[in-house]
Amino acid sequence: MYALIDCNSFYASCEKVFRPDLTYRPVVVLSNNDGCVIARSAEAKQLGIAMGEPYFKRKDFFRKNRVHVFSANFTLYGDLSERVMQVLTTFSPEIEVYSIDESFLGLHGLPADDVLGQSIKQAVGQQTGIPVSVGIAPTKTLAKLANHVAKKNKAYAGCCTLNTMQEVDKVCGPLPVEEIWGIGRRYANMLARNGVYTIADFKALPEKWVYQKMTVVGMRTYRELHGISCMTLEEATPAKKAICTSRSFGKALSSLSDLEEALATFGANASRKLRKQNSCTSLLSVFLETNPFKDELPQYRNSQAIRLPCPTDSSLVINQYARYVLKHIYRKGYQYKKTGILLMDFSPRNEQQLGLFATFSQPRHRHLMDTCDKLTQKYGLDILKTAREGTKKSFKMRQNNLSKCYTTRIKDLLEVKA
DNA sequence: TCTGGGGTCCTAGGACCC
DNA sequence: TCTGGGGTCCTAGGACCC
Numbered sequence: 535m536y537a538l539i540d541c542n543s544f545y546a547s548c549e550k551v552f553r554p555d556l557t558y559r560p561v562v563v564l565s566n567n568d569g570c571v572i573a574r575s576a577e578a579k580q581l582g583i584a585m586g587e588p589y590f591k592r593k594d595f596f597r598k599n600r601v602h603v604f605s606a607n608f609t610l611y612g613d614l615s616e617r618v619m620q621v622l623t624t625f626s627p628e629i630e631v632y633s634i635d636e637s638f639l640g641l642h643g644l645p646a647d648d649v650l651g652q653s654i655k656q657a658v659g660q661q662t663g664i665p666v667s668v669g670i671a672p673t674k675t676l677a678k679l680a681n682h683v684a685k686k687n688k689a690y691a692g693c694c695t696l697n698t699m700q701e702v703d704k705v706c707g708p709l710p711v712e713e714i715w716g717i718g719r720r721y722a723n724m725l726a727r728n729g730v731y732t733i734a735d736f737k738a739l740p741e742k743w744v745y746q747k748m749t750v751v752g753m754r755t756y757r758e759l760h761g762i763s764c765m766t767l768e769e770a771t772p773a774k775k776a777i778c779t780s781r782s783f784g785k786a787l788s789s790l791s792d793l794e795e796a797l798a799t800f801g802a803n804a805s806r807k808l809r810k811q812n813s814c815t816s817l818l819s820v821f822l823e824t825n826p827f828k829d830e831l832p833q834y835r836n837s838q839a840i841r842l843p844c845p846t847d848s849s850l851v852i853n854q855y856a857r858y859v860l861k862h863i864y865r866k867g868y869q870y871k872k873t874g875i876l877l878m879d880f881s882p883r884n885e886q887q888l889g890l891f892a893t894f895s896q897p898r899h900r901h902l903m904d905t906c907d908k909l910t911q912k913y914g915l916d917i918l919k920t921a922r923e924g925t926k927k928s929f930k931m932r933q934n935n936l937s938k939c940y941t942t943r944i945k946d947l948l949e950v951k952a
Numbered sequence: 953t954c955t956g957g958g959g960t961c962c963t964a965g966g967a968c969c970c
Numbered sequence: 971t972c973t974g975g976g977g978t979c980c981t982a983g984g985a986c987c988c
Contacts, residue, residue: 561972565956572956590954606956634986718986749962776956785953827955874957932954 535646535670536576536767538655538677539622539640541615542665542685544635545573548614549604551663552940552948562599564589567782568932570604605933617662625654628757630767638674640767646670651684670695671702674765675758678715679706679733700763707734716755721748733759747794773811773880779804780874783929786825788871793822794857795924801856801875802923805849808877808912809903813844814886817879818947824872836863845881849897849906852877853922 541547549731550556560577564570571587577640583592596603615634623629628640644650651668658666661862669681676696683705684694696702706713710720711733724747730736743752751950754764765910779800787793797820807813821837838859846852856875886896909918 567954567956569955586956587953593954635988716986720985749985751962774959776959780957782956825955 535641535644535672535678536674537626537641537646537651537654538669538674538681539637539639539658539666540669540681540685541618541635542667543575543579543604543614544575544664545604545606545611546575546578548611549607549937550575551604551764551921551938553602556602560599560934561604562596562601562607563604564935566606566931568934569621569782572606595895603935605936607937607939608939609939612949613939615664616663617941618664618666619659619662621658622654624657625650626943628767628769630947631771636858638677638767642669646695646697648693648695649727651695652691654690666692668693670699672761674767675715676702676706676754676761679709679713681714682709682926695826702759702761703737707732708765709733711736714755714759716751721752747824755844768802772806772942773813774876775880776878777804777807777815778874780821780872781805781929781931782872782930783870785928787865787929788868790864790866792869792926793864793926794858794922796855796925796929797860797873797875798853798920798922798924799929800855802849802920804875804877805847805903808817808880809847809883809907812883813880814883815852815877815880816842816845818842818855818859819876819878820863820873821861821876822855822860822870822873831869832867834865834868836865839865839878845886846896846898847883848897848903849920850899850902853920857922872886877899 546561549561549563549950558577560581561575562571562583563573565572568589570589571583571585574583574585578601583601583602595601602932607751611634619629619637622637622639622719626639626644628642630638632638641650647670651670654668655666658664667681669677669679669684671677671680672691680694680696684692686691694705696705704811709732710722711717711725711730712719714733714736716724725731730739736756739756739914741753741756744756757764765829781800783796797911812882817839819837819839821835823835824831824833826833840855840859842855846892860873878886906918940946
């Protein structure tokens with residue numbers, strides 16, 4: 535049996551932990567640049583605020599309804615996420631951290647019932663302040679469904695256990711197919727065209743038809759719904775096969791030098807992620823685009839990849855090539871809104887073949903990068919940068935409602951006043 | 953004025969190898 | 971006269987997830 539533990543309105547809940555005055559108030563969290571709504575507290579959902587709505591379209595509505603607005607604070611959410619996962623490991627050593635706000639637990643040897651679910655919920659709530667829902671079932675796909683049911687129906691009090699196929703069919707059969715993990719909008723449309731609307735309809739299909747229309751991925755989902763486990767717990771997080779860093783700018787940029795500063799910052803960031811998982815990259819791609827929402831402005835977007843002479847994890851080398859590509863795809867006279875870098879084709883750091891014609895020295899770069907990483911880990915990212923990253927930051931994001939980093943920055947600690 | 957930022961897996965088809 | 975049977979790698983496109 536598996537348990538799926540999912541945090542309720544995670545980002546909004548994180549903000550509420552340190553703002554008890556907002557406990558019963560509608561709260562929303564915005565995407566980078568204060569662009570769209572990406573999290574809503576239960577009260578905000580009740581007001582009819584949708585996921586992904588552009589903030590500027592709803593500003594007046596938020597003010598009128600006294601909706602509290604936060605800029606995304608991923609440092610805070612990441613830290614609280616780790617604390618939640620830490621509590622979960624006290625229940626079972628088998629844990630797959632599936633995303634920032636949810637984990638699967640393997641329940642070998644544990645009583646898979648609502649009592650366990652409730653004690654997980656209680657422990658996480660007490661130790662972190664984050665409310666969670668728990669779904670327990672024989673397969674991961676069914677645990678996801680059970681979790682959905684626990685969240686949507688008050689009667690379940692945040693925990694739903696589905697032990698038998700009879701229970702599954704009774705509770706989940708009438709639900710629409712798009713609630714199934716692995717069935718998105720496209721498949722839901724395709725299924726609707728074929729007269730399949732509910733989970734019961736889907737389960738009644740011939741397996742061969744599912745395979746033909748939805749490949750082996752769909753078939754796995756189908757079997758999991760029938761109680762046949764096809765997805766195992768992935769306890770070790772596999773290394774990434776690609777790493778991307780990109781941001782929209784707070785305001786449009788047109789000069790090459792401004793774009794170079796932005797890209798160098800993103801490149802340094804992507805390189806740090808690369809070093810953190812002990813990989814080297816040998817293929818990188820740079821992209822650049824104007825604001826697609828501005829119909830009246832001339833539009834341009836382009837991207838290009840470049841193969842490196844030998845694998846590297848050096849910010850300096852990566853940015854040198856990134857800058858070369860940027861110059862190549864940059865065109866004068868456009869208002870750019872976004873750029874980014876994508877690193878691909880990884881190899882392990884300790885298994886490097888040196889390039890015969892490499893123009894940079896691996897050992898020297900390695901030593902330099904190690905030293906830089908040690909310094910920034912200890913004193914923060916602002917302590918040391920490459921000159922290319924600049925100091926102007928003309929690309930910086932809009933973040934007008936950013937909360938403090940209560941748990942990761944000493945000067946942001948809450949004060950208790952007598 | 954203002955519209956996010958990451959990832960994964962699978963399949964088909966083409967080019968090439970022996 | 972007859973023209974097999976195995977592979978790999980790459981790319982593009984389509985689906986999905988948070």
